[in-house]
Amino acid sequence: MLQGVGRWLRAAGYDTLIASNGEHDAELLRLARKEGRLFLTRDRNLLDEHRKDADIIVLLQANDVPACIEELTARRELDWCKAPFSRCLLCNVPLVRIGPEQRASLKDRMPADIWASHKPVRYCPACRKLYWEGSHVRRMRRRLKEFNRGVWK
Numbered sequence: 001m002l003q004g005v006g007r008w009l010r011a012a013g014y015d016t017l018i019a020s021n022g023e024h025d026a027e028l029l030r031l032a033r034k035e036g037r038l039f040l041t042r043d044r045n046l047l048d049e050h051r052k053d054a055d056i057i058v059l060l061q062a063n064d065v066p067a068c069i070e071e072l073t074a075r076r077e078l079d080w081c082k083a084p085f086s087r088c089l090l091c092n093v094p095l096v097r098i099g100p101e102q103r104a105s106l107k108d109r110m111p112a113d114i115w116a117s118h119k120p121v122r123y124c125p126a127c128r129k130l131y132w133e134g135s136h137v138r139r140m141r142r143r144l145k146e147f148n149r150g151v152w153k
């Protein structure tokens with residue numbers, strides 16, 4: 001569930017690492033501390049076991065992604081429209097806007113109407129995924145605005 005929250009944080013433009021299974025909490029907390037990150041968890045034991053890191057641990061107790069987003073927003077000042085779609089949702093890497101020459105070579109990788117339009121297209125330098133203002137991105141942008149207005153469901 002926190003992976004879902006993490007993807008929404010990335011969509012909003014926040015630099016967000018998502019832990020994979022098997023990484024050790026102590027290691028992750030050290031990294032979070034070193035990089036000035038908050039550590040989101042749903043594991044109450046983790047908070048009990050790492051009291052010295054209580055200042056950076058945010059324990060979320062809600063039971064679905066929107067409710068966790070509401071809970072997180074109540075606890076930390078967040079702007080869900082900080083820099084929407086400035087980071088890759090998969091890699092967290094800042095997206096780069098493609099130029100006209102690149103656009104010409106990417107015709108087969110996007111819908112014809114997007115390709116022909118002058119709407120900006122961005123790509124992830126790490127995984128090469130393309131992002132454009134299609135219906136999915138528009139829907140997510142609407143949700144981000146709703147989060148800022150306190151509309152969670």
Ligand SMILES: [Zn+2]
Pocket residue numbers: 088089090091092093124125126127128129
């Ligand atoms: Zn990527």
